[in-house]
Amino acid sequence: MATPEQQKFATQIDANQQALIARLAEAVAIPSVSGDARYRKACFDMADWLLASLTKLGAKGELRPLGKQNLEGQQIELPPVILADYGNDPKKKTILVYGHYDVQPALKSDGWEHEPFKLTFDEKSGRMYGRGSTDDKGPILGWINVIEAHQQVGVDLPVNLKICFEGMEESGSVGLDDLVEKEKDAFFKGIDAICISDNYWLGTKKPCLTHGLRGIQYFKLAINGPGADLHSGVFGGVVHEPMTDLFAIMSKLVTPQGKILIPGINELVAPLTDEEKKRYDVMEFQISDIDEATGSQTAISDEKQQVLMGRMRYPSLSLHGIEGAFSEPGTKTVIPSRVVGKFSVRLVPDMTPEKVVEVVEKYINEEWKKLGSKNTMRLDAEPGGKPWLADPNHYNYRAASKATETVYGVKPDLTREGGSIPVSLTFSEILGKNLLLLPMGRSNDGAHSINEKLDISNYIKGTQLLGLYLHEVANAA
Amino acid sequence: MATPEQQKFATQIDANQQALIARLAEAVAIPSVSGDARYRKACFDMADWLLASLTKLGAKGELRPLGKQNLEGQQIELPPVILADYGNDPKKKTILVYGHYDVQPALKSDGWEHEPFKLTFDEKSGRMYGRGSTDDKGPILGWINVIEAHQQVGVDLPVNLKICFEGMEESGSVGLDDLVEKEKDAFFKGIDAICISDNYWLGTKKPCLTHGLRGIQYFKLAINGPGADLHSGVFGGVVHEPMTDLFAIMSKLVTPQGKILIPGINELVAPLTDEEKKRYDVMEFQISDIDEATGSQTAISDEKQQVLMGRMRYPSLSLHGIEGAFSEPGTKTVIPSRVVGKFSVRLVPDMTPEKVVEVVEKYINEEWKKLGSKNTMRLDAEPGGKPWLADPNHYNYRAASKATETVYGVKPDLTREGGSIPVSLTFSEILGKNLLLLPMGRSNDGAHSINEKLDISNYIKGTQLLGLYLHEVANAA
Structure with a gap:
C-alpha cells in the first residue's frame, strides 16, 4: 500500500x-x-x-x-x-x-x-x-x-x-x-x-x-436548613433535615442502571444511526476490558455495544458527593445544617449545557415543591463544556x-x-x-x-x- | 407549704x-x-x-x-x-x-x-x-x-x-x-x-x-463497587455507581416530614396513653422556642405537641453523611468506588437496638435486591443504646x-x-x-x-x- x-x-x-x-x-x-x-x-x-x-x-x-x-x-x-x-x-x-x-x-x-x-x-x-x-x-x-x-x-x-x-x-x-x-x-x-x-x-x-x-455540565444542589449543625438526639424528629431533602432529590436523578430520570433530557440526544451502530459491533473490546480497568465486575451491561455506547454516545449522570455532611470515618450524630450535593451530566450531541441546565432546573424545582420542606433549596450550574x-x-x-x-x-x-x-x-x-x-x-x-x-x-x-x-x-x- | x-x-x-x-x-x-x-x-x-x-x-x-x-x-x-x-x-x-x-x-x-x-x-x-x-x-x-x-x-x-x-x-x-x-x-x-x-x-x-x-442505633451502609475511584467521563454510563445505589437506599429510609419508612419499626413504639398526651398540652413551650434554638423556621410541624412528641416520645431517623465520597468545596468529577452512608435511629420504648437492627437489616436487604446492582452492599450496626x-x-x-x-x-x-x-x-x-x-x-x-x-x-x-x-x-x- x-x-x-x-x-x-x-x-x-x-x-x-x-x-x-x-x-x-x-x-x-x-x-x-x-x-x-x-x-x-x-x-x-x-x-x-x-x-x-x-x-x-x-x-x-x-x-x-x-x-x-x-x-x-x-x-x-x-x-x-x-x-x-x-x-x-x-x-x-x-x-x-x-x-x-x-x-x-x-x-x-x-x-x-x-x-x-x-x-x-x-x-x-x-x-x-x-x-x-x-x-x-x-x-x-x-x-x-x-x-x-x-x-x-x-x-x-x-x-x-x-x-x-x-x-x-x-x-x-x-x-x-x-x-x-x-x-x-x-x-x-x-x-x-x-x-x-x-x-x-x-x-x-x-x-x-x-x-x-463528551461535554459536561456540573451542578451544585444546596439545601439550607437550621442556622447551625444540630444534635440528632435533641432535634431529630423536630426539624426538616437538609440531608433528608437532599437524598430525596438526588435519588430521583438517575437509576442504578444508569437511566437518567430528568424529563426531556434523553430527548436532546441525537438518534443513533445505522452507520454508527455498526461501529460498535466491530470495536476491539470485551466486557473483561472494563472489568480489568475497574478492578471489579460492575459493568452496567453484559452487552459490549451497550457498555461502549454508555461511554461514548449517550449521556451519563454521576453523583459525586456532599459538602457539609459528616464525611470522616467513625460515627457522628449530627444533623448537618447546610449540605451541597454535587452531580454532573456528561453531554453528547445534540445536548448543550444551556439546554441541560434548563431541564435539570425545571425538574429539580418541581421535585423540590413536592417535598413540602421548610428548608430552602438552591441549584447552581457551573460553567459547562459542550460535547x-x-x-x-x-x-x-x-x-x-x-x-x-x-x-x-x-x-x-x-x-x-x-x-x-x-x-x-x-x-x-x-x-x-x-x-x-x-x-x-x-x-x-x-x-x-x-x-x-x-x-x-x-x-x-x-x-x-x-x-x-x-x-x-x-x-x- | x-x-x-x-x-x-x-x-x-x-x-x-x-x-x-x-x-x-x-x-x-x-x-x-x-x-x-x-x-x-x-x-x-x-x-x-x-x-x-x-x-x-x-x-x-x-x-x-x-x-x-x-x-x-x-x-x-x-x-x-x-x-x-x-x-x-x-x-x-x-x-x-x-x-x-x-x-x-x-x-x-x-x-x-x-x-x-x-x-x-x-x-x-x-x-x-x-x-x-x-x-x-x-x-x-x-x-x-x-x-x-x-x-x-x-x-x-x-x-x-x-x-x-x-x-x-x-x-x-x-x-x-x-x-x-x-x-x-x-x-x-x-x-x-x-x-x-x-x-x-x-x-x-x-x-x-x-x-x-431516647436510645440510639447507629448504622453504616457500605456500597463497594469498582476497585478504585473512577473518572466520571470515562466510566459514567459504564459501571454501576456506588453513590447511585447509596442514594437509592438511603432515600427510602425517612420522608422529608420525618416519617420513618422502615416496615415494622413504628409498630415497636409503645402507644401514646391519655395521661402522656395531656403532659404535652401543658408543657411550657412554643414553636418559636424551636425557631430560636435552631436559628431557622424549619420545625417539622406547627403544632407544639407534635414537635415535642417528635423529640421526646417518637423515634427519629437522621442521615448524617457519607464517607468515601467527594466532600470538599469545589468540583470533582469522581465516581467514588466505595461509599459508606451513615444514619441513626433514635429509640423510644418499647424499641430495642436488637429489634431495630432486625427490621432495618431486613428492609435494606430487600430494597438492595430490588436495585439490581452489581455492586456489593454491607450494613453494619454499631453498638446500640437502649431508651x-x-x-x-x-x-x-x-x-x-x-x-x-x-x-x-x-x-x-x-x-x-x-x-x-x-x-x-x-x-x-x-x-x-x-x-x-x-x-x-x-x-x-x-x-x-x-x-x-x-x-x-x-x-x-x-x-x-x-x-x-x-x-x-x-x-x-
Whole structure:
C-alpha cells in the first residue's frame, strides 16, 4: 500500500529506533510538571529543548509567553506555548499539529517501580517506563521524528506543518484559548485540518481514530436548613433535615442502571444511526476490558455495544458527593445544617449545557415543591463544556484510516471518548476545521498513574503512523 | 407549704448567696477539661478540691482510681470518681446523687466574651458566665451547698446521701460502668432512689422533671463497587455507581416530614396513653422556642405537641453523611468506588437496638435486591443504646414535683429528652432503682457552647430545690 517515498520514511524510522528512543529518554529526564511551582524551571527547560530541536530541523518557531499565574501563593510565569512553522508551500495543505510538553506530577515514593524521570526499559515486555512517555512526550517527539526522518532520507514532507505545543495541558491549559483566539487570523491562518495525538487506543491491541468527546455540565444542589449543625438526639424528629431533602432529590436523578430520570433530557440526544451502530459491533473490546480497568465486575451491561455506547454516545449522570455532611470515618450524630450535593451530566450531541441546565432546573424545582420542606433549596450550574464531535467521513479521517491500515494492517476502530479534551473544542470552534484525534499509546499506558509507559512498538509504529498520515492527508480530498 | 425546717434551710441559702457564688467561682477557676491531656492535672485538682469540701462537711469519701486511658497517644491516668457517704442512719432513706466535675473544652478564642475559666457576672441579666457553671459544677456544688446550709442552721438532713461525682462524663464516662457494676453490692448497696442534676429545663421559664431519654442505633451502609475511584467521563454510563445505589437506599429510609419508612419499626413504639398526651398540652413551650434554638423556621410541624412528641416520645431517623465520597468545596468529577452512608435511629420504648437492627437489616436487604446492582452492599450496626424511661408516678418524682412547687410556685413539666445520658441507663439497670433527672439550669445555658452560663436565680433556687427534694423524698412513699 505504501508509496516508495512512504516506505523510505518508514524504513528510516525502524533503522533509527535507538536514536529515537534516546530522544525520548532525554525529554523524559526533564521533569516538566506544570502543576507544581518547584518544577516551573523544568517546564521552561523543556520548551527551550523542544524549540531547539525544531529549529535545528529548520522549523521557524518561537516561545509565546502567556503571562503570569498564581500557583501556591506565588505569581509565576506560565510555561510558554511553542508556535512553529515547518514549510510554507502554498501548493501544499497545511496541517496543525498539537501536543503538550508538560506532565503530571510523579515521585518514586508514589509507588513507581523505577525513577519516574528516567526512561527505563523492560526488555521482555518491550515497554519504556517514565513520566510523560505516553502523555504526551512520545507523541510530540513523534512529530519531530517524522520531520527528521524525511530529511534523513531526502523525502520532501508533503504538507506544511503548523506546530502548537503547550506546557499547561495538565493544569487546565491556562491561556491557550486566548492565544488561539488572538492568533486565529495570524499564526493559525490557512490551516486545512488539525491532528492531535494525545489520547489512547480503546484497548491494547487495535489502533483507533477518535472523533468525539463528551461535554459536561456540573451542578451544585444546596439545601439550607437550621442556622447551625444540630444534635440528632435533641432535634431529630423536630426539624426538616437538609440531608433528608437532599437524598430525596438526588435519588430521583438517575437509576442504578444508569437511566437518567430528568424529563426531556434523553430527548436532546441525537438518534443513533445505522452507520454508527455498526461501529460498535466491530470495536476491539470485551466486557473483561472494563472489568480489568475497574478492578471489579460492575459493568452496567453484559452487552459490549451497550457498555461502549454508555461511554461514548449517550449521556451519563454521576453523583459525586456532599459538602457539609459528616464525611470522616467513625460515627457522628449530627444533623448537618447546610449540605451541597454535587452531580454532573456528561453531554453528547445534540445536548448543550444551556439546554441541560434548563431541564435539570425545571425538574429539580418541581421535585423540590413536592417535598413540602421548610428548608430552602438552591441549584447552581457551573460553567459547562459542550460535547465535541467531528465528521469521521472527512478526508482528515480517511487519510488517518488509510495510514493506520498501512502501518498496522488493520482498519482502525472509530471511537468516541467519554471524557473531555477541552483543547479539541477550542481548535474546532475557533478555527472551524476538521480535527482528528490520532492516538499513539494504548489504554493501559497509565497516563496519570504510577508506572506510566509507552510500548516501544507504539512509539515506533506510532511515529510511522504520524508520518504516513501526513502523506495521506496531503493527497486526500 | 414548707415546714419550718425546710424554711430555715431555704432562708439560709438566700442569706448565704455570696458565699455560694464564691464557691462556684472557685470551682470554675479549675479548668477540669477531661478531653484534653493538657488539663488532666486540673481534673485531679478538681477532684481533690471536691473531696476536701465534702470531707470538711463530715462526709466520708475517697477518690476511686479508674486506671489509665490512651489520650492523644499518651497513657494517662483517668480522673478519679469521688464516692462519698454523708450519713448512715438506717431509719432514713438513702439517696444516690450523681454529677460530674469535668467540663467541655473552652478557649476565649473560640468566641467567648469573657475568660471561660473565670466566673464572670452580668449584673443586669443576673447571669454567671463560665465553663462548667451549668454543666455540671453548679449542680454538684448545689448538693454541697445543701449539706452545708443544713449544718449552718442546725437542721438534720432527713436522708442519707451517697455521692458519686465523676470526672469523665464529657469524654464518654470511661470506666464508670465497670465501677458501678463492681460496687453494686458495696458502695451502692442500700440506696432507695437516685437523683441526677445534669440536664436542663425545656425552656427558660418553667422548671421540669425529666423521666425519659431516647436510645440510639447507629448504622453504616457500605456500597463497594469498582476497585478504585473512577473518572466520571470515562466510566459514567459504564459501571454501576456506588453513590447511585447509596442514594437509592438511603432515600427510602425517612420522608422529608420525618416519617420513618422502615416496615415494622413504628409498630415497636409503645402507644401514646391519655395521661402522656395531656403532659404535652401543658408543657411550657412554643414553636418559636424551636425557631430560636435552631436559628431557622424549619420545625417539622406547627403544632407544639407534635414537635415535642417528635423529640421526646417518637423515634427519629437522621442521615448524617457519607464517607468515601467527594466532600470538599469545589468540583470533582469522581465516581467514588466505595461509599459508606451513615444514619441513626433514635429509640423510644418499647424499641430495642436488637429489634431495630432486625427490621432495618431486613428492609435494606430487600430494597438492595430490588436495585439490581452489581455492586456489593454491607450494613453494619454499631453498638446500640437502649431508651430509658422511669416511672414518673414513683415517690421520687412526686417528691421532686412537690419541692418544685414549693420553690418555684409552679407544677413542673414532666419531660423526656431526645438525646442520651448513658449514666442514667447504667444506674437504672445496674442498681434497679427509680432515677430522677432534676435539672438546675435553663435550656439556653449553652452547656457545650461558648458563653456557658447559669442564672444566679437558678443556682440559688436550684440549690433550694435539691434540698427540699431531699426533705420531700425522705417522707414520701
